[in-house]
Every structure is written in C-alpha cells, then in structure tokens.
Amino acid sequence: MREVYVAGVGMTRFAKQPERSMKDLTAEAVTAALKDADREVAEIQSGYFGNAVAGSITGQEMIAGQLLLRPLGIGEIPIMNVENACASASSAFHLAWQAVATGVCDIALAVGAEKMTHPDKARSFAAIGGSVDMDLVPADLPAGRSFLMDLYAESALRYMAQSGATREDFAAVVVKNQHNGMLNPSAQFGAQWSVEQVLAAREIVWPFTLPMCSPISDGAAAAVLVSSEFRRAGQTSVAVLASILRTAPVDGQARVSALAAAAAYDAAGIGPSDVDCVEVHDAAASAEPMLCEQIGLAEPGGGPDLLRSGATALGGRIPVNTSGGLLARGHPIGATGLAQVVESVLQLRGTAGSRQVPGARLALTQNAGGWHLDDNVVSVINIYGRSR
Numbered sequence: 001m002r003e004v005y006v007a008g009v010g011m012t013r014f015a016k017q018p019e020r021s022m023k024d025l026t027a028e029a030v031t032a033a034l035k036d037a038d039r040e041v042a043e044i045q046s047g048y049f050g051n052a053v054a055g056s057i058t059g060q061e062m063i064a065g066q067l068l069l070r071p072l073g074i075g076e077i078p079i080m081n082v083e084n085a086c087a088s089a090s091s092a093f094h095l096a097w098q099a100v101a102t103g104v105c106d107i108a109l110a111v112g113a114e115k116m117t118h119p120d121k122a123r124s125f126a127a128i129g130g131s132v133d134m135d136l137v138p139a140d141l142p143a144g145r146s147f148l149m150d151l152y153a154e155s156a157l158r159y160m161a162q163s164g165a166t167r168e169d170f171a172a173v174v175v176k177n178q179h180n181g182m183l184n185p186s187a188q189f190g191a192q193w194s195v196e197q198v199l200a201a202r203e204i205v206w207p208f209t210l211p212m213c214s215p216i217s218d219g220a221a222a223a224v225l226v227s228s229e230f231r232r233a234g235q236t237s238v239a240v241l242a243s244i245l246r247t248a249p250v251d252g253q254a255r256v257s258a259l260a261a262a263a264a265y266d267a268a269g270i271g272p273s274d275v276d277c278v279e280v281h282d283a284a285a286s287a288e289p290m291l292c293e294q295i296g297l298a299e300p301g302g303g304p305d306l307l308r309s310g311a312t313a314l315g316g317r318i319p320v321n322t323s324g325g326l327l328a329r330g331h332p333i334g335a336t337g338l339a340q341v342v343e344s345v346l347q348l349r350g351t352a353g354s355r356q357v358p359g360a361r362l363a364l365t366q367n368a369g370g371w372h373l374d375d376n377v378v379s380v381i382n383i384y385g386r387s388r
Contacts, residue, residue: 001101001102002100002101002102002103002227002228003101003227003228003239004097004100004101004225004226004227004239004240005225005226005227005228005231005237005238005239005240005387006223006224006225006237006238006239006240006341006345006384007036007037007038007039007107007224007225007226007230007231007232007235007237008033008034008035008036008037008038008039008223008224009032009033009036009221009222009223009224009338009341009342009345009346010028010029010030010031010032010033010034010035010036010221010222010223010342011029011032011186011219011220011221011222011335011338011339011342012025012028012029012186012219012220012221013185013186013187013188013219014186014187014188014217014218014219014329014330014331014332014335014339015188015217015218015219015330016117016188016215016216016217016218017117017218017219018117018119018218020115020218021115022054022058022060022064022068022113022114022115022220023067023068023071025113025115025218025219025220026068026069026072026111026113026220026222027071027072028220029111029113029219029220029221029222029335030069030072030074030109030111030220030222031072032222033109033222033223033224034224036224037224037226037232038232038235039107039224041072041073041074042073043107044074044077044107044108044109044224045077045105045106045107045108046077046078046079046080046096046099046104046105046108046109047065047069047074047077047078047079047080047096047108047109047110047111048065048079048080048082048092048093048095048096048099048108048109048110048111049064049065049068049069049079049080049081049082049092049111049112049113050082050083050084050088050089050090050091050092050093050110050111050112050113050334050335050337050338051064051065051081051082051083051088051112051113051114051334052083052084052085052086052088052114052127052131052333052334052369053114053116053124053127053128053130053333053334054114054115054334056123056126056127056130057115057116057118057123057124057127058115062081063081064081065079065080065081065111066079066081068111068113069111074109080092080095082095083334084369084370084378085131085333085369085370085377085378086131086281086283086331086333086336086337086367086368086369086370087245087337087367087368087369087370087376087378087379087380088112088333088334088337088369089110089111089112089221089334089335089336089337089338089339089367090112090245090336090337090338090340090341090365090367090380090382091245091337091378091380092110092111092112092337092338093110093112093223093225093243093337093338093341093380093382094243094244094245094380094382095110096108096109096110096223096225097225097240097243097382098243100225100226100227101240101243103227106226106227106229106230107224107225107226107227107230108224108225108226109222109223109224109225110222110223110225110338110341111220111221111222111338112220112221112222112334112335112336112337112338112339113219113220113221113332113334113335114217114218114219114220114332114333114334114335115218115332116128116216116217116218116332116333117216117218121216124216125145125146125147128146128148128333129146129147129148131148131369131370131371131377132147132148132151132370132371132372133372145204145205145213148283148371149204149205149208149213149284150205151371152208152283152284152286152287152371153205153206153207153208153284154374155286155290155374156170156207156208156284156286157206157207158374159286159289159290160207160286162301163289163301163302163303163304164301164304165286165289165303165304166304167199167207168195168199169289169304169307169308170207170208170212170284170285170286171195171198171199171209171211171212171285172195172307172308173212173282173285173286173288173289173307173327174193174198174211174212174285174327175193175194175195175198176307176312176313176321177282177288177321177324177325177327177328178190178191178192178193178211178324178327178328179192179193179314180314180321180322180323180324180325180328180355181323181324181325181327181328181329182324182328183314183324183353183354183355184323184324184328184329184343184355186323186329186339186342187323187324187328187329187330188215188217188328188329188330189215189324189327189328189329189330190324190328193211198211198212207286208284208285208286211285211327212284212285212286212327213283213284213285213327214282214283214284214326214327214330214331215327215330215331217330217331217332218332219330219332219335219339220332220335221335221338221339221341221342222338223338223341223342223345225240236349236386236387237387238344238345238348238349238384238385238386238387239384239385239386239387240382240383240384241267241268241269241270241362241383241384241385242263242264242265242267242268242381242382242383243264243380243381243382243383244260244261244263244264244267244380244381244382245260245378245379245380246259246260246263246378246379246380246381247377247378248372248373248375248376248377248378248379252373252374252375255294255375256368256375256376256377256378256379257291257294257295257366257368257376257379257381258294258295258296259379260366260379260380260381261294261295261296261364261366261381262296263381264364264381264382264383265296265383267383268383268385270362270383271296272295272296272297274362275297275318275362275363275364275383276318276319276347276357276359276360276361276362276363277318277319277320277322277344277347277357277360277363277364278292278295278297278318278319278320278321278363278364278365278366279320279321279322279323279325279340279343279344279363279364279365279366279367280292280295280320280321280325280365280366281326281336281366281367281368281376282321282325282326282327283326283331285327288303288307288312288320288321288325289303289304289306289307290303291366292306292307292312292320295364295366295381297312297318297320314355314357319357322343322347322352322355322357323339323340323342323343323355329343333369336367337365337367337380340365340367340382341365341382341384343365344363344364344365344382344384345384347360347363348360348361348362348363348384348385348386349386360386361385361386362383362384362385362386363383363384363385364381364382364383364384365380365381365382365384366379366380366381367379367380368380
C-alpha cells in the first residue's frame with residue numbers, strides 16, 4: 001500500500017437550508033476542497049460520491065454523483081455512488097483512500113452531500129428510517145420522530161443499566177458538544193446550555209430530550225486525497241494512517257466499531273492513548289460514552305467516568321467531538337463522515353481556531369450507519385497524522 005495524504009478539504013455550513021439544492025451544496029464543498037488542495041478539476045482522476053436519502057427526499061436515484069459533479073466540469077473519470085446509511089461519506093472516503101493507496105489513481109475526490117429537509121417532516125423521518133431492517137419495523141410507527149430514536153433509546157436504557165450512566169451524563173454530552181459547536185462556524189447549532197436546561201427540554205422518547213437527538217440537516221463536505229508523489233511542496237499534509245471499514249458480525253457478539261477500531265490501531269501502529277482528538281458518531285447523546293468505550297478510550301463501562309472527569313472536553317486529555325459532533329455540528333447523514341475528516345484535518349494543521357487542540361498530531365474519526373439488533377451495521381474508522 002502507498003502512503004495517502006489529504007491535500008484539501010471543504011464543507012458547507014450544516015443547517016436546515018430549504019432554499020439550497022444538492023447541486024449548490026455539492027459545488028460549494030467541492031470547490032472549497034479543490035482550492036484548499038491547490039488542484040484543478042482536470043487533475044481529479046476518480047470520484048466517490050456519498051449520499052443516503054436523495055432518492056427518498058428528492059427522487060434522484062442511481063446517478064446522483066455523476067449529475068451533481070457535472071456542473072463543476074467533472075466527467076469522463078470513474079465516478080462511484082456510495083450509499084451506506086450514515087456512513088456513506090466515510091465509505092466514499094475509504095474508497096478514495098483505497099484507490100490512491102493501491103495505485104489505481106494518484107488524485108481522488110471524496111464527496112458527501114445530503115438534502116434532508118422536506119416540507120413534510122414525516123418524509124424526512126421515513127427516509128432516515130430506511131436504515132433498519134424494514135421487516136422488523138412496527139406498523140404503528142410513532143409520529144414526530146425517526147424510529148431510529150426509539151431503537152437508540154432502548155440501547156441507551158440498556159447502557160444505563162450496565163454502566164451506571166445517567167440522563168445527566170447524556171445531558172452533559174450535549175452541553176459539551178453545544179459549546180464546541182458555538183466555536184465552529186460550520187455548525188448548525190452552538191449555545192451555552194446547562195444540564196438542567198437540556199433535561200427540561202421537550203421529551204422525544206425516554207430517556208432523550210430534543211437536544212439529545214441529532215437534528216435534520218442539509219450540507220455537503222469533500223476531501224481531495226493524493227499519493228506522496230503528488231503532494232505540493234511546502235504544504236502541510238495530513239497522512240491517512242489507517243482507513244478501516246467493517247460490517248457488524250452476523251452473531252452480534254462483537255461491536256462493529258470496536259472491530260474497526262482494533263484493526264485501525266493495528267494498521268496505524270498506534271494505540272488509543274496516542275490519539276490527540278477524536279470525532280465520534282453521536283447520533284444520540286448516549287452514543288458518545290458508549291463509543292468511547294468501543295474505540296478504546298475507556299474500559300467497558302467506563303464511558304460515564306471518562307466524561308465526568310472532563311477528559312473529553314476541550315482542554316481535556318482526549319477531546320471528543322471538537323466540531324460539536326452530530327448533536328451540534330449537525331447530521332446531514334450522507335455528508336457527516338467527511339465533515340469529521342474536515343475537522344480532523346483542521347486540528348492537525350493547527351487551524352481550528354478557538355476549538356484547537358494544542359499540539360494535535362494524531363486524530364481519529366468513527367462514523368457508523370444503519371442499526372440492527374443492538375448495534376450499528378457498518379462502521380468506518382480513519383486515523384490521521386500530521387506530516388510535512
């Protein structure tokens with residue numbers, strides 16, 4: 001395998017943006033990534049386009065990447081459409097990394113874009129709900145929320161019983177991530193909440209209140225990946241030290257993110273204690289401490305104590321979701337994984353502004369999608385290192 005570097009990144013603001021089209025969002029993110037990489041459209045040799053719900057929301061199926069990149073002048077080259085639930089963008093990034101690492105091409109583009117807002121909110125929730133086994137979905141679905149939140153809530157209650165986590169812990173995750181979102185100009189939300197305010201908010205499904213659930217979002221993000229021979233001289237590069245995609249085991253005896261993380265640490269030649277900053281898939285507030293355990297930042301059952309210690313906050317030992325995470329940065333599901341890449345690159349370049357982790361040299365992202373039994377169906381772990 002060859003060395004692979006992230007040469008450029010770009011993203012839109014994540015928000016409810018009913019006036020903007022998928023083409024508009026895609027163009028902004030890709031144009032920014034190409035400019036950041038100091039590359040022209042004609043230099044891109046292959047493209048990977050991540051999206052999850054365009055077919056359900058806009059009716060556009062099958063050739064989204066080809067159509068959305070066409071206005072930018074990107075054609076002729078291989079363009080692959082990637083649909084992998086909430087892990088669509090990180091899966092597109094993984095395939096772009098794979099193409100460069102194996103020598104298929106030297107410059108690849110990974111894009112994730114999503115338009116989730118719709119005048120009929122039930123349509124948005126139904127689209128998201130397609131990421132579960134439809135044979136198991138009850139006929140009398142609850143109104144006013146995604147069915148996934150019911151499944152996440154059941155998982156959260158089991159986790160509370162096993163670990164001693166409390167609703168106050170989940171509220172503290174929201175407080176931390178909303179604070180970080182306030183420092184991120186691309187984030188959908190950001191505010192100074194208190195634990196009491198989060199707990200007093202409208203209940204969605206016990207134990208979650210509204211701020212504990214990731215929002216409906218529109219947005220796009222992109223990255224340009226290059227081989228070592230195609231790095232720009234003098235440019236601070238971010239190396240992709242590992243990119244691992246795993247699917248949940250059929251027997252459900254191991255967590256898919258734990259499997260992916262173990263393989264990623266092995267590929268990168270590092271351990272959890274070496275990482276300086278982390279982005280995890282906090283689709284619900286309970287997911288953050290659970291995932292911190294699964295990727296090795298805490299022992300089994302130790303996620304709540306890790307959070308309570310302040311280690312995962314800005315200024316802590318291992319800041320988690322410096323971008324605001326899905327809860328505050330937003331969650332346009334086909335773009336989320338590449339937004340994590342953007343945050344990691346900014347942190348390792350030292351250009352993350354007031355949310356900068358001092359001296360960050362190694363970053364990890366965990367992006368997961370789909371739900372079956374008591375776990376995500378797919379998870380992608382990427383590890384990045386600052387390099388000259």
